[in-house]
Amino acid sequence: MEEFNKKWSRINFLLSHMTVNITTGSLKDRLVISVVAMVNVLFFVCLFLHLWNSEFALNFNILVSGLTFFGCAHYLFRLAVGFFKVDLYTELMQKIKALYTEKGDDEEDEQILAKHLMNSLKIFSLIDKCFSVLYVLAGMMTGVYFRYNPDYGLMIDLPFISLDIFQGNFLWREFPYFIQEYFYTSFGVTVIILDLGIIFMGIQVIAELNILTDSMNLLNEKIKTHPMFLHRIIRRHCSLIENINLLNDIIAESSFVQLMLTFATILFGMTFLITYTTGYVNYIIVCGSGGIGLSICILGEFIRNKTESLSDTLYMTNWYDLSAKDQKIFLIMLGMAQRGYGLKSAGMYDINLYTFVQIFKIAFSYSAVLYSLSN
8 A cells, every 4th residue: 555655646647637637636736737738729729720721632741730630639539538437537546546455364365465456556657657758759759850851841830820920030930840849749748648547547457357366266275264255256356347347438438539540540650651661750650559559458458368267267166165155156256257358449349459450450451552542
């Protein structure tokens, strides 16, 4: 619990950002969330003005501007969904906090809880640091590349300001490009912050799965010495199912839009890459968009595989040593475990690595078609 308390400020910031909560929390967090949201709304408006004022043509400037515009729309959509689903976020976070305050029946049970919860925090801390640094660098490098590559150029129009006034001297000419780079860097950071919140909750669900699996492995030893141990496992299993369902309710709409945007970004990113194989920003576009879709697919893969293995672990216990009443309860639990649970997009489509591979394959095929048509 002590380690969780150390991370709580960061976790609470992620939760507040996902739900646009600017009424509680520290003053610093509320200011950061408000400023970041306003910057991205302004970025969205500047992209819209650029697309509106530009003559339509299939060039890199228009295509990248359009992709970024839909990326900003996706960001705003996720904020809106988070705002209306704040109760679901709060409920899941309360259940996660309760997991850190839970006490084991004995020392062995305490060790299982401490081991998996500590590992989950360490994994999240590593992902948090790596993703934050990578997406900041990606945003900065993208802005610089767009400035010095004439095929991309300026992709924003500042409202109420004519670009003619920036032609006076060097600093004024560079000002719109500086704003553009700031927009892209801020946008990259805020998008990954949204994903980090979902990643944290997914990792905690996986930790709960690991705790449940290890507890099941102890069932043979504790059937006779701890008659109520089976009931404890049942409570943990029911809590796990509730948390997976809560996570599914939270990501139902946003994950579908996220996977669609991942497909579109990979599609055009691969098309750019085929055209300009030496342009590093095209690799950033493909890897960045792939990373956003891949993270949630990896979570879904882990959750699906671990829930499917629960029934095998449960069946290998000495269930015949249980009382007749507990055997009936055991059979009900075994039937629930055999169903298998996982993440679903829009409540219908499985979120796993197979889904991501299919998205990548289809995007790559269509990018080859687009490239051949352009020639």
